[in-house]
Amino acid sequence: MSAPNKYGLTERQTVILTVGFYMLTALVMVSVNKWALNTKPLSWTLLWLQMLIAVLLLRVTHMTGLLTMPKIQFEVARALVPLIAINVLGLGVNTLCLVYVDTSFYQIARGLVLPFTVIFAYVLLRQPSSLLVIIACFTVFCGFYTGVTSEINVSKIGVFFGIVSSVTTSLHAIVIKRSLPAVNHSSIDLVYYNNVLSLMATTPIIFLSGESAQIAYDLDMEGFASFHPFLIAAFVTGIFGFLVNLAGFMQISKTSPTTHMISGAVRGVLQTLLGYFAFNDVITAGRLFGIVLILSGGALYTYAKDKEMQAAPANKPTYIPMTQQDLDEEEGVGADLEANKVGKASP
Template identity: 50%
Template structure:
């Protein structure tokens, strides 16, 4: 088999792997939340299962886990906080909205990412990028306005909060990688391990422990667990396993595919998610919802296309511009590099 065929096969595998794991996570979570309203307990069990599986991979020599260090834990606190907020907002949003509307409720990730990149990383965006963000915003408002009488306002609010936390998460990850010296799997382990500790007090804070205990008390007549208990138990095992896989799937897809491929696969996943939501949960697909989803996915694809073209053009201008591009990817300051470019251009004259 040739190199191109191998690469093509790996791209197809990684994209399919990511799409399947992400869809299973969304729909199994929705299935569980429809039966049992225990969002923080569900999340806690998911990260616990992920930590156990990471330790098993370490036991069999597949991965090497880091030794927990106090200094690194302190350095990763911003990431853990954003991760806890993001997972909580995602899950509560999914609890209150249809699976097919979930795409719309969390649609503002891209615009917030551009805004926060400008505020925290001083990354200015072109008019083309801002135009694509505007398309996404229009899609969000089209989708929300068409559902204002039937959809949960709480779900939309948590969807917007989820968009904000996800956008911040992408920026915080860049800084957090420096704490673990660029080791992605170390970051995955620290993230899951510390999140497991952080979710535990939230279960007691929101009183979920009482409902959890009631859930696993056998029926006095049949001496069997309730349907809700069985659903919850099966759900945490499935989502815990696929939560572990999605860490690997996301990393693998980004590693072997281009940003354009990654975004197109995400758009495809959004379409499949909408259709499956209609088929599995009998979600209502209104014209406004479908139109909003189309605009959101179209705007996201346009953004990725423009961003990819700008990146290629930026990298080909000069070796100094390539250095600037690399620093942009890391979220570092650009001032020194621009000074160097100006000095070299003056010398060449």
């Protein structure tokens, strides 16, 4: 049994609390986002407010000495343009998907993350996949297809945004991997740059999308009081968006990639239950079966990758880098291999 840390918690208790914190913040984020969009369907404005609050909170941590934020440099910002583009697009389509689909169906609409991740890993990183991984991806696809085709009044545009969201999420880990060198592999610096630059990039979209005109119209017709629920929800989700970032990094640092994916699957189940009880979503048999298949495929993928890592612990990881820890471990293994080569070459 591990010794307690300075807070009197054992390693197991720390892991349980960390995973629980991540799941709680992520669930609150989705539910309050849905509530905000039900009051005012201003998806880009909601994102802008959330990122503004996140940047302000990051500045507070800097001023209080909890974290150190970098100074924005043009060269670094230019190198991070691909990351900002994929991040803004991903956040946008995520929120738009939530506008058009139920909370419980959100799990299905964005269900193709795993198949796209495996495809892009092969096409862009030349990482082949085992038969078991391919079966896992096919299971997930069957879940997506079952969930979508079983719905009578399914929102086609919601499903479209869900598919695009799956693509952007799949590409995100690869873009992060290529962006880390620009910030000297500092995760905190990358989070800060990502929020600041994404905030700047989102500002003109509010005007181009027509949301600024809609806001002006609603203010003129209904008054500022009509925005109170939306602003309260934006404030809450802004805080929880900041906490989700923090919780995600905490979970990745305290647990394995396998635990991270399992907690994501459990979160999907809780999200479905939340949609049923909080938003009165209708859980049809087809929707439920689709969610079960998607989660089963994710569990099978996790099992397959865990077996691969156990079979080849001394080699470079064969799993697809889906989290920050995955990327860091890849870099560390690469450095160890290079050091071994140098050592063998020395007399």
